[in-house]
Amino acid sequence: MHRSGLTELEAVLAVARLGNFRAAATELGMSPSALSQAIAGIEARLNVRLFHRTTRSVALTEAGEQFVGKIAPALSTIRDAIDAVNSHRQTPSGTLRINMAASAAHLILRPVVLEYLRRYPEMKVDMVTEGRLIDIVAGGYDAGVRFAETVPGDMIAVPLTTELRFAVVGSPAYFERYPRPRTPDDLRNHARIRSRMPGGGLYRWEFAWKGEVLDVDVNGPLTLDESTLMLESARAGVGLAHLAEWHVARDIEQGRLVRVLEDWTPTFPGLSLYYPGRRHVPAGLRAFVDLIREVGPVSSSHEHA
Template sequence: MKQNFTVRQGALDGVEAFLSVAQHRSFRRAAAELGVTPSAISQAIRALEARVGAALLIRTTRSVGLTEAGERFLLRAKPAFEELVAASEVARDLGQRPAGLLRLTVPRAVVPILLERLIASFCKAYPDVEVEIVASADLVDIAAEGFDAGIRQGQFIEADMIAVRLTPAHPLTVVGSPDYLRRRQRPELINDLRRHACLRMRRSNGSIAPWSFVNGNEAVEVIVSGPLIANDMPTMLGGAVEGLGLAQVPEPIAAGAVKAGKLVPVLEPFAPMAPGVFLYYPSRHQMMPKLRAFIDHVKSRSDSILLSAAGKVRAKTNMQRR
């Protein structure tokens, strides 16, 4: 038969009073230590003895001693109570200052282009906080999986989350290597993708994502095919760099390879806009200081990140106009 190990309400009442009397062998000194009257100490211990079902103390007019039951109770209760006090102090410390383990779930692609600078500066500013980054393309339930916050593209964030913008909106760009585009005729229209090898992304729910475009004011989704299916952007981008085919990725992820001449954007007039990257976290009335410190840190640096990204977009737009 399953046993019930739930601690009943009030089971710990009187334990601190008993431990203090056992230490001092005096109701008066125990009362002074705890800041109550000797009468209150006596009542608390009588109630404890009633719940335990045995006398714990031997009281005379001259001294206070322990019964055998009291000795055994002291042996087990003292270390347990000290652990409870220590646990309370640790929890109180975490609730009063930024400290402890901060767990973040992020896509692997954003770590080198966005998160490394934020984490490095945060760790220097808050040395008592340990940061754990779990890089994964999966859309996890951050509360159920024990994460404090996450970083994701805005379109993948649930409506009940609080989101802090990290980047401006950006296009989803189709890119291919110069070698691949020499072997295949460069696509000029969306329908031209039928003749191309297209690298695809498998979503966390198991489905393969279509490619998204805009044609005038109309949103268009296209089912493509190709030699590689991946579940993260860096793998798909790497396949494109190696000439396996075309890939559709957020522009910031491809920017380094494009600048280095390893990839070339195509179908740019049809590129849809993605909402950008956000830090998100549950709405909590009692937020731990470590998370509050990280959010404030991100907000204090998000303006410079946004301005830098916006400057790159303006520079690219000006070059295209020329």
């Protein structure tokens, strides 16, 4: 977050963390030229180069590594002091940065985020979506959203949604060509849209029946790593897709998709908002948490976006 008086130091940390001037400028709400000038200004006063720059990469020099190692903890202390003062404001202001998967962003956008902006017009929300689980503190985020079971143990977690359930779906045109599967074993005779995990591995579809849990290795003509693309492909009749129930609810209701194996799909822990257990929680984050608790767990069985 950009703070007056700390621009140059924040710029150094952002470039060091992201390894890219343009990405750092975007994060700080600055133009690339302004960020470059800030870096050049502090290098000129220090009379030392902090970064090696090429047309393709940016990396810290040895002096830069030492400098970042010293200023990062100090800036963290300063941020905490500013947040502690801001926590006394009746109306929060500033920017709330949250990291989450794209599917989570779709689910909470309308019932939580847009309501938050309506209530607190002096706040801005910067939602960054990515599939991989990251260190939100090192990444400069105020909070993250992930499945409850994946939240790091040293974080404070606030339930954000009800339990999550997945659905196996196909288009009506697809089922004109193939019979509906009655058990997961029948899937071997079906085309399936494969899902690539953030770490690179392929997701094995999970099922349960009367306490027995099983997963199915998926083969199919198409592999994707984004749920919206999987949904579009299932609508087009490419094959069966395994997607979050909320993501396909509207298509099922309107007849664009047909659900199968419903009795075999188990529930999973829902999503949680999580953040560091700091002594002083920023006013903007505290207001966001209070709103989540007021709204109650968002239903994960219906689409909200």
